[in-house]
Amino acid sequence: AQSVTQLDSHVSVSEGTPVLLRCNYSSSYSPSLFWYVQHPNKGLQLLLKYTSAATLVKGINGFEAEFKKSETSFHLTKPSAHMSDAAEYFCVVSDPSGTYKYIFGTGTRLKVLA
Amino acid sequence: GAVVSQHPSWVICKSGTSVKIECRSLDFQATTMFWYRQFPKQSLMLMATSNEGSKATYEQGVEKDKFLINHASLTLSTLTVTSAHPEDSSFYICSADGRAAVNTEAFFGQGTRLTVV
Numbered sequence: 001a002q003s004v005t006q007l008d009s010h011v012s013v014s015e016g017t018p019v020l021l022r023c024n025y026s027s028s029y030s031p032s033l034f035w036y037v038q039h040p041n042k043g044l045q046l047l048l049k050y051t052s053a054a055t056l057v058k059g060i061n062g063f064e065a066e067f068k069k070s071e072t073s074f075h076l077t078k079p080s081a082h083m084s085d086a087a088e089y090f091c092v093v094s095d096p097s098g099t100y101k102y103i104f105g106t107g108t109r110l111k112v113l114a
Numbered sequence: 115g116a117v118v119s120q121h122p123s124w125v126i127c128k129s130g131t132s133v134k135i136e137c138r139s140l141d142f143q144a145t146t147m148f149w150y151r152q153f154p155k156q157s158l159m160l161m162a163t164s165n166e167g168s169k170a171t172y173e174q175g176v177e178k179d180k181f182l183i184n185h186a187s188l189t190l191s192t193l194t195v196t197s198a199h200p201e202d203s204s205f206y207i208c209s210a211d212g213r214a215a216v217n218t219e220a221f222f223g224q225g226t227r228l229t230v231v
């Protein structure tokens with residue numbers, strides 16, 4: 001069965017410092033992996049996706065993630081945090097059945113300190 | 115392109131009444147749509163898979179008679195919460211299979227915040 005584990009429920013960083021949000025996945029197949037962001041009382045916004053092409057994936061707003069099969073990880077990074085990055089982040093794996101049924105991680109709340 | 119519109123964005127209803135939420139793919143056809151529920155400060159949990167022209171497939175623990183799903187056309191799926199109770203208060207969000215839009219992802223609606231009083 002597919003699953004994702006977000007290792008930190010909360011992360012706090014100072015503005016201008018790097019961001020690291022950790023995600024490990026479990027999959028019997030070559031997975032499709034995504035990172036979504038959700039601002040308070042808002043819907044979901046896709047940050048980036050991995051679908052078996054390049055292992056280093058660049059997304060919007062300066063975020064990127066690296067797919068590491070040997071470590072079954074798909075960590076999200078950003079070189080310099082901005083106040084507007086404060087939000088909930090979800091790591092997601094797509095069900096291998098061929099549909100776009102998603103399995104969400106438990107989420108990481110990012111706090112950015114001034 | 116590839117826009118999914120969900121309506122309403124928020125709704126307040128009285129306990130015992132029914133509420134219908136619509137999910138529309140505006141510029142592509144979606145044979146498959148998905149409904150998720152998110153309780154406060156929690157993650158999103160898949161409720162059901164909505165298939166155009168056939169019955170929805172519900173996840174374990176989701177009451178199909180309480181959460182009625184209809185996918186009568188290739189661009190519209192509806193979720194009806196019947197006889198709503200306060201414990202049904204949640205954020206409901208739909209997504210549509212993006213393959214018809216030649217894309218490798220699902221597209222999400224804006225979500226509906228349901229409050230049952």
